[in-house]
Amino acid sequence: MQEQVTEKNNIITLEDLRPRREEKKTFSDYFMPRRHSGILFDPKKCTGCGTCEMVCSLRNVSKIAPASASIEVLRDEENGKNFAILCQHCRKPLCIEACPTRAIEKGEDGIVWINKLFCVECGLCIMACPEAAPLRDPITEEVNKCDLCEGDPLCVEYCPAGALTFTKGKKIRWIKGLRWSVQTISFLLLAVILVGTFCSLKAGALSLSCPAGILQNIASSGTIVLVWILSAFLILGLTILAGRFFCGWICPFGFFLDLVDKITPKKIGWPSFLKSRMAKYGILAGAVGGSCAFGFQAFCPVCPIGSICRSYGATGTLNGANLGIMAVLAGLEVGEWRVWCRYFCPVGALLALFAKIGLIKIVIGANQCKKFSCIQCAEVCPMGIIDADKLREGISPVIRMTECITCMRCIDRCPYGAAKLRFRWQKAVPGNIEL
Amino acid sequence: MTNGKDRIAEAKRSSGAYGCVECGKCVAVCPMAEMYTNFSIEMSPRGIIKKTLTGNDIILDENIWYCTECNAGTDVCPQGVSCRDLIRYLKEIAIEKYAVKDIKYCTRCGKQFLSIPVKNFVFGRLKEEPPNVLNILELCPSCRREMYMLRNA
Numbered sequence: 001m002q003e004q005v006t007e008k009n010n011i012i013t014l015e016d017l018r019p020r021r022e023e024k025k026t027f028s029d030y031f032m033p034r035r036h037s038g039i040l041f042d043p044k045k046c047t048g049c050g051t052c053e054m055v056c057s058l059r060n061v062s063k064i065a066p067a068s069a070s071i072e073v074l075r076d077e078e079n080g081k082n083f084a085i086l087c088q089h090c091r092k093p094l095c096i097e098a099c100p101t102r103a104i105e106k107g108e109d110g111i112v113w114i115n116k117l118f119c120v121e122c123g124l125c126i127m128a129c130p131e132a133a134p135l136r137d138p139i140t141e142e143v144n145k146c147d148l149c150e151g152d153p154l155c156v157e158y159c160p161a162g163a164l165t166f167t168k169g170k171k172i173r174w175i176k177g178l179r180w181s182v183q184t185i186s187f188l189l190l191a192v193i194l195v196g197t198f199c200s201l202k203a204g205a206l207s208l209s210c211p212a213g214i215l216q217n218i219a220s221s222g223t224i225v226l227v228w229i230l231s232a233f234l235i236l237g238l239t240i241l242a243g244r245f246f247c248g249w250i251c252p253f254g255f256f257l258d259l260v261d262k263i264t265p266k267k268i269g270w271p272s273f274l275k276s277r278m279a280k281y282g283i284l285a286g287a288v289g290g291s292c293a294f295g296f297q298a299f300c301p302v303c304p305i306g307s308i309c310r311s312y313g314a315t316g317t318l319n320g321a322n323l324g325i326m327a328v329l330a331g332l333e334v335g336e337w338r339v340w341c342r343y344f345c346p347v348g349a350l351l352a353l354f355a356k357i358g359l360i361k362i363v364i365g366a367n368q369c370k371k372f373s374c375i376q377c378a379e380v381c382p383m384g385i386i387d388a389d390k391l392r393e394g395i396s397p398v399i400r401m402t403e404c405i406t407c408m409r410c411i412d413r414c415p416y417g418a419a420k421l422r423f424r425w426q427k428a429v430p431g432n433i434e435l
Numbered sequence: 436m437t438n439g440k441d442r443i444a445e446a447k448r449s450s451g452a453y454g455c456v457e458c459g460k461c462v463a464v465c466p467m468a469e470m471y472t473n474f475s476i477e478m479s480p481r482g483i484i485k486k487t488l489t490g491n492d493i494i495l496d497e498n499i500w501y502c503t504e505c506n507a508g509t510d511v512c513p514q515g516v517s518c519r520d521l522i523r524y525l526k527e528i529a530i531e532k533y534a535v536k537d538i539k540y541c542t543r544c545g546k547q548f549l550s551i552p553v554k555n556f557v558f559g560r561l562k563e564e565p566p567n568v569l570n571i572l573e574l575c576p577s578c579r580r581e582m583y584m585l586r587n588a
Contacts, residue, residue: 074581083583120506128557
């Protein structure tokens with residue numbers, strides 16, 4: 001240690017003394033990710049009694065002194081509103097960045113706390129926090145910040161109105177589990193058990209077909225068979241009912257891309273000149289036009305959904321050419337999540353046309369969204385259609401259902417219940433906030 | 436209205452600056468050494484106390500604006516000198532007597548709440564944040580809490 005210091009010309013930086021803790025993602029973080037622990041506050045229930053301040057100060061300084069609490073109740077007497085300011089235990093806390101002595105730490109349990117051994121009470125954490133949640137005691141000038149009472153918050157326990165609730169630790173998200181199991185089952189069904197069946201399946205009187213394939217069939221043969229349209233209508237009907245539900249929950253290639261994304265969680269970005277979401281409609285039109293000209297289904301031989309269905313042969317062999325298409329498109333995943341689905345998939349384009357007149361929509365209300373810096377919904381969106389900047393400004397983003405694949409990741413992830421599934425005719429996005 | 440020299444003398448008396456023995460313990464713990472690359476003896480609490488006791492131009496000195504008014508130096512001082520109180524008084528006198536450019540005003544309520552060098556440090560640490568978050572940080576803490584309440588309540 002002594003030698004290391006002399007090599008650096010006797011300058012010891014804070015990096016040597018208190019190195020930052022590196023984030024480690026464990027196995028369970030991928031499969032059962034934590035919902036960040038913290039206290040949720042419901043302004044409708046709060047009566048402004050200040051019990052939380054009292055019990056908090058009792059723990060902080062061993063006396064009833066609301067000024068030295070780590071929670072502050074703001075009372076708007078004119079409008080009869082009460083609001084509690086408390087630390088939200090951000091995932092990427094700005095206070096940790098700003099602290100000059102690195103006294104603020106985020107533990108493995110997700111709790112952000114001030115280590116009083118190193119705190120010099122400079123108050124820069126207050127200046128860096130968008131909510132100004134660390135509070136300065138006006139008498140002793142100590143900076144107090146909620147540390148969740150090390151996992152058992154007193155304010156939650158004593159709140160007489162039940163306005164504060166504590167969420168912690170791992171929580172199995174039921175939508176996530178349901179989606180992954182549906183995706184796995186449909187992948188096994190379509191790609192392994194009933195080989196090559198997504199494109200067309202006949203079981204007695206029942207027949208199912210890919211709608212884009214049917215469109216190419218019609219174009220190439222020049223005839224319309226009623227059975228074809230009926231067989232395509234199952235997926236199209238599902239799309240009108242539930243948006244592009246097929247893409248998010250059933251499509252075997254979408255499932256494959258979701259799996260690839262588990263391997264490449266870091267994205268390097270996608271060139272902006274290829275960022276046109278209209279390209280997929282062009283490919284769809286080209287496929288139909290090509291079928292018309294050549295007299296056979298122009299796109300189906302290279303369709304990734306079809307090739308994933310055909311790659312596993314009925315005799316137990318793997319089809320090399322089809323696997324090649326999959327490998328190339330999986331390589332695109334290092335750019336962005338679900339690149340193929342976002343920009344190119346003609347099947348998705350056809351479904352998007354029907355989702356436009358669909359019955360459901362997803363709304364994210366900026367009023368319910370409690371944080372300036374959370375934006376987890378935009379991070380988990382596989383199609384990247386949630387406008388994080390607008391959300392930060394307090395404007396409810398408009399979610400285009402033509403692009404949304406109804407995977408409901410945003411609904412599952414939001415800790416405040418701001419993302420919701422609504423019918424088309426229900427009241428639109430809750431109002432914006434003027435900042 | 437007392438004049439400037441009397442105010443400074445009172446600041447020196449009430450913060451106990453006359454007792455300074457120049458041991459340098461406050462410099463050893465001062466977080467400014469970590470915050471600014473141009474940290475020097477003039478900027479350190481010991482330098483400021485010495486200049487206050489000897490010279491007269493301390494109020495116009497820009498070095499007092501680098502201080503974060505933390506408690507570290509006061510905590511370790513063997514003589515009980517409060518460098519925080521001294522610098523705070525000096526800043527108050529400077530704001531009252533001169534039009535000071537080194538201070539950040541809240542964009543909503545107009546209150547002065549931070550000195551510019553400290554603000555630059557905080558914004559330098561947070562430069563990767565999106566501009567919307569940084570716009571919020573232009574407000575003073577009580578305004579921020581109020582905005583947060585107006586937004587969510």
